[in-house]
Amino acid sequence: MKKRVHLIRRFARLAKCAGIATVLAAGLCLGTGTAAHAAASPLAPLDAATVSQFKLHLLSDNTGAIKAEDSPTSGLAPVALDFLAGKGADGKAGLCFPEPFNPGVDADGYCWNNAVDDSGSNDWDPQGFSVPHTASADGTYSSRRWEATSWHGPDDTESKIRFVDRSSSTPNYEDVLLVTPAADGSVSPLAGNHGDGLVWFGDNLLIANGRSLYVAKVSDLHRDAAEPDGFAYVLPIRYAYNTLSAGDTSCLTLDSPCLNGLSFDREHSALTSNEFYASQADGRIVRWPFDTSTGLPQADSGSDTTVGAAATATAAWVSPVWAMQGVLYAKGTFYISGMCPGSFDTGYRTTPGADTSACVHTATSGTAPSVLTAVPDMTQNIDYDASTDRIRGVSEVGQAGETYPERLVFDFAPTARAITTVRLRNAGTGKCLTPYGSSLNNGADITQWDCNGKSAQNWYWDGSEIRNFQSNRCLTVYGGSTTPGAVATQWTCDGGTAEQWTRVAASGGSELVNGNSKQCLTVYGGSGTNGADATQWTCDTSDPLHSWVGYTP
Secondary structure, rough: OOOOEEEEEEEHHHOOOOOOOOOOOOOOOOOOOOOOOOOOOOOEEOOOOHHHOOOEEEEEEEEHHHHHHOOOOEEEEOOOHHHHHOOOOEOOOOOOOOOOOOOOHOEEEOOOHHHHHHHHHOOOOEEEEOOOOOOOEOEEEOOEEEEEEEEOOOHHEEEEEEEEEOOOOEEEEEEEEEEEEOOOOOOEEOOOOOEEEEEEEOOOEEEEOOOOOEEEEHHHOOOOOOHHOOOOOOEEEEEEOOOOOOOOOOOOOOOOOOOOOEEEEEEHHHEEOOOEEEEEEEOOOEEEEEEEOEEOOOOOOOOOOHHHHHHHHHHHHHHHHOOEEEEEEEEOEEEEEEEEEOOOOOOOOHHHHHOOEEEEEEEOOOOOOOOEEEOOOOOEEEEEEEEEEEEEEEEEHHHHHHHOOOOOEEEEEOOOOOOOOOOEEEEEOOOOEHHHHHHOOOOOOOEEOOOOOOHHHOOOEEEEEEEEOOOEEEEEEHHHOOOOEEEEEOOOOOHHHHOOOOEEEOOEEEEEEOOOOEEEEEEEHOOOOOOEEEEEEEOOOOOEEEEEEEEOO
16 A cells, blocks of 8 residues: 555554653754664553553464365475575665664665565565574574565555575575465465564564464475465464454554564563554553463463463553654663654655654663664664674665665664764854755755754764764765865765865864865855855855854754
8 A cells, every 4th residue: 555545554553542642852962973862751661460461362273274285285385495595586785775874883784676665666565574583593594594574465465474585695585475274275365464573483483463463384384386466485374362362453442462563582581562653652562471492472371382371461661752663672772663853854754743754762661762873764673683783674665756765674783883973053154064955865965054953963073074974974075076166965985085174273163174175165155044055165264154163062
């Protein structure tokens, strides 16, 4: 479905809220470029009596029906996941699109390298993400590096798992249709699955869907001769859970938790789920007991595979982060994917609410979250890969036809290198240097604007380069021109002399002298108007319009 319809539908699914939204503070803490914004309220633990009411009920076991798939008349043939390795479509390594990551987290990633998937024009949307986990290690399944993402199709009529072979520098992926098995050995697409979250543990894939949790076994992978809707491979659902004993996928009614994100918490042998509320806070984060020997929610008593068994949550919190899409717990910290505060104006959107930019926040129980880094729009589930000490995730919004960020799978460090940032204020006009429209793109004009605390007004020195903290692109002169009046732009840093600057003491501040043209950065025509271009001109140490003050408010 189209982006707007999708957002409206997701909001409708989660309209019931635990309380009134807490407004995020708009302040920006500059100077280090690490924890840049704190939410107004803490990550608040729920009381034990409330938590004890949160349960995952095992409602069905399809083991018998899955055995029937191996009948000679079923048209299905079992196949090992390794058979798919290297046989699918190639992605493209690297951050394929301009992105707003904190430079201190050293982000990397890949894109699907497919115009349909990158843009979202086929109405298939990625949601969950996981690397393989075991009780003691991360990242590999059957001795090969894999990743997996869960996707839903138009109106959730179909859903799939995308298995990504990461054993080489070029990601290679194959799509597998999620199906419901029948007693006669036939299968049909798993209907109504949004694929909100995903955990890969051992042989099990745990797939969150509103109040439901599905479990499929990778070893149940089958080749389907009928190739339903073009899928050569199918994966049947073996177990189905629900947070209501009667079973109900809707998140519109009642108070049992919704599973709109899912991750594995090794430190507590647990699953972490989160609720998504569009354009508001107060979604709940819930910790569920997990049996690492079975790869299933740990039943309160008896076998984990007994239909009717329940697993009771062990802890829960109410989050002040708006529109949580994914949460993980690692290294003693919660990492929360959700809306950015207002100070992170990355220029993707003008519509308030669910269309705003995304950030990953960090918090511990009882403390206010702070922003670790901005991330691609509508970043979904995130996962921690201890084998590489990286946080990994996937973004949903494709933004077809736009030059701003498109879908990525990405990874970044769980802590950021400290980066000292400044705002560059013109001594003559009192306005701050910023890329026009907070753009992330190469070639964006550098302009002046009222100093307003937006992250795009943060700059930092890297040797003699001046880098924008939000775009991580270098201040330069368009085309390397040496002509007075040539405009300043931002561009990928390449070490060229047009990206080199030196400071020279001058009236009210410092001149910024370009290493290529030997001319000074100023404001075109001495204009005091917001949006006036920064240009280069013959240096004049007595003119305050040629002087800049780097300050940290």
